[in-house]
Amino acid sequence: MVPAVQIFTAISLLAFTYCSARAIYNAYFHPLAKYPGPKLAAMSSLWWVYASLSGRYPWIIEKVIKKYGHVVRIGPNQLVFLTPQAAKDIYLAQEKNMELFVQVGYDALDTGDGGISGETSPARHREIAKKLAPAFSNRSLKTKEAVIHQYLDLFVRRLAEHGGDDGVELNRWTNWLGLDMAAALTYRADMGHLREMKDSPTLTAVLRCNLMVMMSQITRKLPLLLPLQFLCIPPSVLFLFPKLIKIHAQNVKHRIETHTATMASSGTDSRHVDYLDQLLGSNPKQLLHIENVSSQLLLATWQPLTSQFYAIILSLISSTKTLDHLTTEIRTTLQTYQSITLDSVSSLKYLSASRGNIPIDGLHVPKGTICQIAYFAAQRHPDYFTDGKEFRPERWLPPTHPLYDERYKDDDLKVSKPFSQGPRGCPGGAIARGVISLFVAKLLWRFDLEAVEGKELPDFDKDLRVWGFWERHVLKPGPILQPILLLNPLSLIIYPPPPRQNRCIPITLISLLMSLFFPCNGIINPLLNIFNTVPVKVFSAVIPAVR
Numbered sequence: 001m002v003p004a005v006q007i008f009t010a011i012s013l014l015a016f017t018y019c020s021a022r023a024i025y026n027a028y029f030h031p032l033a034k035y036p037g038p039k040l041a042a043m044s045s046l047w048w049v050y051a052s053l054s055g056r057y058p059w060i061i062e063k064v065i066k067k068y069g070h071v072v073r074i075g076p077n078q079l080v081f082l083t084p085q086a087a088k089d090i091y092l093a094q095e096k097n098m099e100l101f102v103q104v105g106y107d108a109l110d111t112g113d114g115g116i117s118g119e120t121s122p123a124r125h126r127e128i129a130k131k132l133a134p135a136f137s138n139r140s141l142k143t144k145e146a147v148i149h150q151y152l153d154l155f156v157r158r159l160a161e162h163g164g165d166d167g168v169e170l171n172r173w174t175n176w177l178g179l180d181m182a183a184a185l186t187y188r189a190d191m192g193h194l195r196e197m198k199d200s201p202t203l204t205a206v207l208r209c210n211l212m213v214m215m216s217q218i219t220r221k222l223p224l225l226l227p228l229q230f231l232c233i234p235p236s237v238l239f240l241f242p243k244l245i246k247i248h249a250q251n252v253k254h255r256i257e258t259h260t261a262t263m264a265s266s267g268t269d270s271r272h273v274d275y276l277d278q279l280l281g282s283n284p285k286q287l288l289h290i291e292n293v294s295s296q297l298l299l300a301t302w303q304p305l306t307s308q309f310y311a312i313i314l315s316l317i318s319s320t321k322t323l324d325h326l327t328t329e330i331r332t333t334l335q336t337y338q339s340i341t342l343d344s345v346s347s348l349k350y351l352s353a354s355r356g357n358i359p360i361d362g363l364h365v366p367k368g369t370i371c372q373i374a375y376f377a378a379q380r381h382p383d384y385f386t387d388g389k390e391f392r393p394e395r396w397l398p399p400t401h402p403l404y405d406e407r408y409k410d411d412d413l414k415v416s417k418p419f420s421q422g423p424r425g426c427p428g429g430a431i432a433r434g435v436i437s438l439f440v441a442k443l444l445w446r447f448d449l450e451a452v453e454g455k456e457l458p459d460f461d462k463d464l465r466v467w468g469f470w471e472r473h474v475l476k477p478g479p480i481l482q483p484i485l486l487l488n489p490l491s492l493i494i495y496p497p498p499p500r501q502n503r504c505i506p507i508t509l510i511s512l513l514m515s516l517f518f519p520c521n522g523i524i525n526p527l528l529n530i531f532n533t534v535p536v537k538v539f540s541a542v543i544p545a546v547r
């Protein structure tokens with residue numbers, strides 16, 4: 001017994017000495033030691049892990065940039081930059097269209113294939129991006145227009161049926177629209193959210209994996225934390241996962257088979273062109289690759305589009321003046337609902353303005369340093385934008401427009417890069433802009449938007465969280481669990497209750513037992529949801545039909 005205690009003490013002492021020596025080296029002797037930033041961040045990755053798990057990462061980065069300047073050390077080997085020049089140096093420093101700063105593979109699922117966004121080899125990434133490129137062209141967008149209208153019209157019809165004075169829960173509805181449209185555009189699948197007006201298992205499960213996605217980015221850097229990643233998966237999702245992977249694989253398989261059958265019978269496949277079209281000629285041995293790319297495209301379309309639908313409506317109902325201008329422009333320019341098309345909305349100036357907002361910048365950065373750009377902080381920073389934190393579409397108008405506001409004349413509009421830039425930039429920009437313009441035009445042509453009376457709207461800067469993706473459903477822990485949450489940093493995230501609570505009860509009992517051993521978010525989450533979370537600021541929009 002005694003030797004065991006001695007061995008344990010010796011190992012602990014050794015580990016402590018090693019960590020302390022390492023922290024001192026990192027803080028004072030590391031090549032990045034000259035860069036300013038929080039001391040804890042310089043010493044160890046714990047600061048970055050905490051910031052990432054808090055759900056407040058963009059705001060925390062914004063704060064440290066305000067405090068320490070335009071380049072901040074946020075980890076022993078990690079820098080964040082603010083300036084547009086730094087963004088260019090990192091994202092556009094390519095030779096022959098290949099990046100010099102390589103992607104760290106943050107969103108690959110370790111299946112041995114990085115798909116497109118998780119592909120770390122610049123040469124292979126370039127090959128895949130080139131193959132997919134036609135799917136994102138303006139020409140391809142035209143072929144997709146009919147299916148985009150189909151889902152937007154269904155959304156509008158459903159709102160006309162259900163969006164009266166009581167309003168609808170916008171987070172849920174925008175998720176339904178975003179995911180339905182993403183599945184149709186990716187592989188012609190109909191997920192049926194708007195049709196059946198309920199969440200699919202895919203929607204429920206993916207939303208519950210938000211923290212896990214962030215954790216997988218952390219464990220990529222700190223493999224010792226790997227067990228925590230699995231504990232971040234709510235048990236209900238753990239059981240659902242094999243089913244979801246199967247549904248996705250079936251969608252891909254079905255798409256490939258129907259294409260082959262249609263081509264064999266008629267020699268042409270005339271339904272709308274989806275992203276998967278570009279991969280259909282691939283070697284069938286590459287099925288895993290096709291599955292990975294299509295799951296990334298599904299997410300890459302669903303998540304940002306949904307965030308935009310949500311953010312635009314939230315911004316509009318919070319800013320009645322802007323809403324009035326936009327509604328007037330849409331209703332006076334477009335005479336009928338049917339005349340709302342990609343072509344006709346492109347002429348609406350105010351609508352187009354209503355969008356969301358090696359040596360790097362002269363510094364020598366040692367090879368191997370992980371660099372990132374604080375786009376979020378940059379597009380709200382007073383150096384570049386007046387009222388950067390406010391929704392002011394006027395800043396995007398040309399000076400000749402009647403609603404142009406001189407106040408924003410010094411804004412440096414090029415700093416805003418919602419789609420990033422360079423070989424790793426978003427290829428879906430044209431599709432996203434088209435879909436969002438149609439969404440706003442159809443919605444405002446048809447309805448008067450308002451917040452539901454008596455309901456408090458979410459405050460973007462206080463109530464929203466972001467991990468792997470934006471958490472738009474705002475809930476807060478009830479009083480009993482507050483102290484537990486304080487003791488358990490991984491439990492900072494609270495998910496909405498599952499749609500069928502009865503299913504959750506056995507899982508909750510298992511969770512209760514497991515939480516005694518693993519007090520972690522994924523495990524105790526269902527318990528929190530049932531007994532101790534209170535929904536706050538349920539966000540709805542009153543949509544009286546006016547036309």
Ligand code: HEM
Pocket residue numbers: 116117118129275296297300301304305308418419420423424425426427428429431432
């Ligand atoms: C408002 C909507 C959208 C926004 C704001 C957005 C933003 C972005 C950003 C910032 C990136 C770069 C991420 C990084 O640096 O790693 C990205 C990547 C990507 N986006 Fe989008 N996106 C949107 C819609 C779409 C759509 C509709 C598609 C359609 C397919 C799409 C497909 C992709 C893909 C495939 C990548 C990975 C590119 C690569 O690694 O080569 N996005 N997006």
